[in-house]
Amino acid sequence: MRACERPGFDLRCDLPCDPYGDLAPKKTVRTEGDVAARVAVRFDEVAESTRLMRQILRQLPAGLHHAAISVPDEGALGIGMIEGWRGPTFLALEAGGGGVIRRCHPHDPSWQNWPVIEHAIIDNIVPDFPLINKSFNLSYSGHDL
Secondary structure, three states, X not given: OOOOOOOOOOHHHHOOOOXXXXXXXOOOXXXXXXXXXXXXXXXXXXHHHHHHHHHHHXXXXXXXXXXXXXXXXXXXXXXXXXXXXXEEEEEEEEEOHHHOEEEEEEEXXXXXXXXXXXXHOOOOOHHHHHHHHHXXXXXXXXXXX
């Protein structure tokens, strides 16, 4: 979690792939570890994402953009990760025949973050639980991407 004293992990910074290596994204981290810090991190992330989008748009060459994509063989597997607002989201795909997706498994980082709520509510009163819980805004199903 980027709103507590733990060092923040951000795929764009810690495992950069194109185009992030050239964009120099900045991590958004707070140390307070409370609801206000989690909200501040979200606002900081919106500002950083906006900065990155503007930089990418300024660097786009003029003209049409087209890249040929081949259809994967049936049974081909693909995996990837993308930085989401809850943290890194993992995705696994299996190709079916004719270029269709046979299986898709998105893995939301909420699964790793649910145990953190237990620590966040220590020394707080019961009426504060809904606010603390919603400030994490974790996915109950893990697939509501």
